[in-house]
Amino acid sequence: MKRPVAVTAGLAILLAVAFTGYFTGRSSRQPLPATESSGTAAPQRVYTCSMHPQVRLAQPGNCPICEMPLIPAGGAPSAGDDVPALTLSEQALAMASVETTPVAYREMSRALRAVGKVAYHEPSLATITARVDGYAERLFVNVTGVDVQAGDHLVEIYSPDLLVAQQELLIALRGGTNSPLVASARIKLRNLGLTTGQIEELATSQTPAERVTLQTPSAGTVIEKTIVENSAFKAGDVLYRIANLEQVWVYLEIYEFDLAWVRDGQAVEITTEAYPGRLFTGTVAFVEPVLNERTRTVRVP
Ligand SMILES: [Zn+2]
Incomplete structure (x- = not known):
C-alpha cells in the first residue's frame, strides 16, 4: 500500500x-x-x-x-x-x-398489509345450462358445496325434444353411416347437450334413451343449484353453477402509498388471519387503472 x-x-x-x-x-x-x-x-x-x-x-x-x-x-x-x-x-x-x-x-420484497376479498377464479366458472325443455327426474348432485369431477353425472332428465332428436339420428343411420343426414343429426344432438360418448352409445345400441344424464364439463365445486327433483325446466335455464376453488382470486385493496410496490405479473405470497401459518402463493393478475376515490385504494386481483 x-x-x-x-x-x-x-x-x-x-x-x-x-x-x-x-x-x-x-x-x-x-x-x-x-x-x-x-x-x-x-x-x-x-x-x-x-x-x-x-x-x-x-x-x-x-x-x-x-x-x-x-x-x-x-x-x-x-x-x-x-x-x-x-x-x-x-x-x-x-x-x-x-x-x-x-x-x-437481488430480489426485493416487502410486506404489505391490505384488506381484500377472496373471489372465484373467473375463468374457471362454469354454468350448466339446459339446452332443451324437459324435466329433472333424478338429481345425482343434490346439494350445493359438493366437489365434482369432469364427466360426473349431475341430473337425469326426460326431454321429449331430445327423444325426437335421437330418433332422427337412428332414422338417418338407416340411410348409411356416411349420409349427410347422419352428420347433421349428430351435430344436433351435440348441440342439445349430449356428449360424443352418449351419441356413439346411441348409434351402437340403436335404441333412443328415454332419460338422458347430463354430465359436468369441468371439475370444481357446485356453488349454486337451481334445479330441484321432478321440476320442469326450459331451454336456457341455469341448472348448476360450478367453480374451481383450487385456484381463487384475491381482490386486494392496495393503498396509494403502497402502489409503488405492486406490478403486473409480480409473484406474491399471501398470509391470512383465517389460516395462520399457511402461505399462499400467486401472481398479480392486473392492477386496476382507476383509484377508488372514497377509499384511496386500487383493486389488485
Ligand atoms: Zn484523537
Whole structure:
C-alpha cells in the first residue's frame, strides 16, 4: 500500500469525499486525491488518530486531542485513479459500526398489509345450462358445496325434444353411416347437450334413451343449484353453477402509498388471519387503472 504524502489536503477534502462510498478496510480516514501524490518525493509515513483525522503527524505517539495511540495513515489511490476514496481502519470501522456488502442484483420484497376479498377464479366458472325443455327426474348432485369431477353425472332428465332428436339420428343411420343426414343429426344432438360418448352409445345400441344424464364439463365445486327433483325446466335455464376453488382470486385493496410496490405479473405470497401459518402463493393478475376515490385504494386481483 502506498503511503500518503498529501498531508495538507485538510478537512475540506475530507468532507467532500466522505460519502463517496469506498471502504477499503485499512488505515485511517484519509482523502487522497490522486493528483497530489504525483510529483512529490518518496512517500513518508504519516500517523493519524482514528477519531480525529485532522491530526496528521510525522511520528507515532498519542493523539493531542484524545490521547488515543496514533495509527499509520495510508490508502493512497492507485496511479491514474481519480476517484476520491474514504478509508477506515478496522478499529474505526467497528466503532462506526459500518457494514458493507457487495453490490448485486437481488430480489426485493416487502410486506404489505391490505384488506381484500377472496373471489372465484373467473375463468374457471362454469354454468350448466339446459339446452332443451324437459324435466329433472333424478338429481345425482343434490346439494350445493359438493366437489365434482369432469364427466360426473349431475341430473337425469326426460326431454321429449331430445327423444325426437335421437330418433332422427337412428332414422338417418338407416340411410348409411356416411349420409349427410347422419352428420347433421349428430351435430344436433351435440348441440342439445349430449356428449360424443352418449351419441356413439346411441348409434351402437340403436335404441333412443328415454332419460338422458347430463354430465359436468369441468371439475370444481357446485356453488349454486337451481334445479330441484321432478321440476320442469326450459331451454336456457341455469341448472348448476360450478367453480374451481383450487385456484381463487384475491381482490386486494392496495393503498396509494403502497402502489409503488405492486406490478403486473409480480409473484406474491399471501398470509391470512383465517389460516395462520399457511402461505399462499400467486401472481398479480392486473392492477386496476382507476383509484377508488372514497377509499384511496386500487383493486389488485
Ligand atoms: Zn484523537
